[in-house]
Amino acid sequence: MGFCEYTLRVNEEKGQNLKQIPDFLVVGAGINGLLVSRNLLALGASVMLIDQGEVARESSWAGGGIVSPLYPWRYSLAVTALASWAQEYYPQLVRQLLAETGVDAEFERCGLLMLDAPDQSDAVSWSVSEGKTMEVWGAGRIYEAEQNLAAGFGKGLWMPHLGHVRNPRLCKALIASLKQSPSFVLQTHMRVAGFEQTDNRIVAAYTKAAGSKESQSVQAGAFVLTAGAWTQQLLGSLKFESGVAPVKGQMLQYRLAEPLIDSLVLHKGKYLIPRRDGHLLVGSTLEYADFDKSLTKEGRKILQDAAVGMLPGLARYKPVRQWSGLRPGRAGGLPVIGLVEPHENLFVNAGQFRNGLVLAPASARLLSELIMNQRPFIDPQPYRPGTDPRGSLKAIEAQAS
C-alpha cells in the first residue's frame, strides 16, 4: 500500500480535507526522523515532523559523528550491511545538503586507527570477507602516522576510508533543506503522548504542547516513530515491546592550540575525534541510568584519563566542554525498522544504539522502501519489529569495548 492509499482511507472515513491531513506524521526530529522525512518528501508525500523539544538536540546532537561502528567486525552482518551502504552514500549526502542549504556538515575521510585490538585476526578475516580495506600496522607505521601518541602501542589496525561528520551541522542542514518543501510542516515542543486507533489502524496521535495540560489530536495517513531512546514509551502505549532503551553516553571536548592527531584514534573502547576547527572530542562512557542525562565527575575523569593515556600532550589542556546524550540501545544490537504489526499504518525506525549516525541514511532508505512496498535494498528480516531482540542490553557493550 502506498502513502496515497493511507491518506485516502483516512479521508474517506473522517470526511476531512485531504490538504489538512499529512500523509505521514513522523515522531522525533533526530537524525532518523530528519532523514525519513527527507526520503518521504522525495517520494512526493506530505510530512509533519513533531518533536517534544528542539530539532536534533538529543542523541543526534550529542554523538561523536564517527561514520563507522567502533570495532565494526564485532557487530552482526546486518549492522555491516546498513553501515556499508551509508558509508558510501555519506559524501554525496553532505555535498547535496551543502548545495541545497549552504551548510557544510564537514565529512572528513581521515581514517580510523584502532590500537591494540585483542581480536586482530577476527578483524582481518572480517575485512577480507566484507571487502573492506584494513591494514595491519606495527609500531613503526603507527608512530610514522601519529607522532604524538603515547609510547608503547605495538599493534594497530588502519581503515583509511573511514571518517567523521559534524553531526549537529548535518542535522542543521537537513532541517534547512526540509523547510524548503511546501509539503513539510515542523512542530517543535509538542510531545506525542499516545494514539487513537480503529481496529488495526492508527487514526490520530494525541499530542501535548510544552506547558499545556490539554491534549490535541493530530491525524495523518500513516505514523512513523523515530523517537530514539524514547521509542518504547510510545510503543508501550500500544502494548508493543521493541526492546529499545536509553544508554547514557558522556563526551568531552578540548580546544587545541595546534592539532595533535590527524586521524580518528580508538583504544579500549574510547576514541579521539579531531575536528577541522581545532576542537578534539573524546568519547564516550556507557551508562545504564534510565533517562538520567546528568554529567558526572567520574565520567569526566574516565574520559580525561583515556584521552591523556592515548595522547599525553592533552595533559597541558583542560576540557572546555562536557555533555551527554541518550543512545537508543536495543538488546541484540540491531535496530528495529519496519511496520509495527498488527497496525497497518504504523512504522518504526529506532534502536541504532552507538551507530545511529552512521546507519541513519541506510535505515531511512530501508524504511522508505518498506513503506512504499518497494523491493528493499537489503534483507529487512533482521530488523523486523516483533522479532525478539536476542541477548541483554548490556551484552552489546562487549562489542564496543
Ligand SMILES: Cc1cc2nc3c(=O)[nH]c(=O)nc-3n(C[C@H](O)[C@H](O)[C@H](O)COP(=O)(O)OP(=O)(O)OC[C@H]3O[C@@H](n4cnc5c(N)ncnc54)[C@H](O)[C@@H]3O)c2cc1C
Ligand atoms: C555520547 C554519544 C556518542 C555517539 N557517537 C556516535 C558516533 O560517533 N557515530 C554514530 O554513528 N553514532 C553515535 N552515537 C549514537 C547516535 O547519536 C544515535 O544512535 C542517534 O543519534 C539516534 O538518533 P535518533 O534520531 O534515533 O534519536 P535522537 O537523536 O535521540 O532523536 C529522537 C528525538 O525524538 C524526540 N522524541 C522522543 N519522544 C518523543 C515524543 N513522545 N514526542 C515527540 N518527540 C519525541 C526527542 O526529543 C528527540 O529529538 C552516539 C551517541 C552518544 C550519546
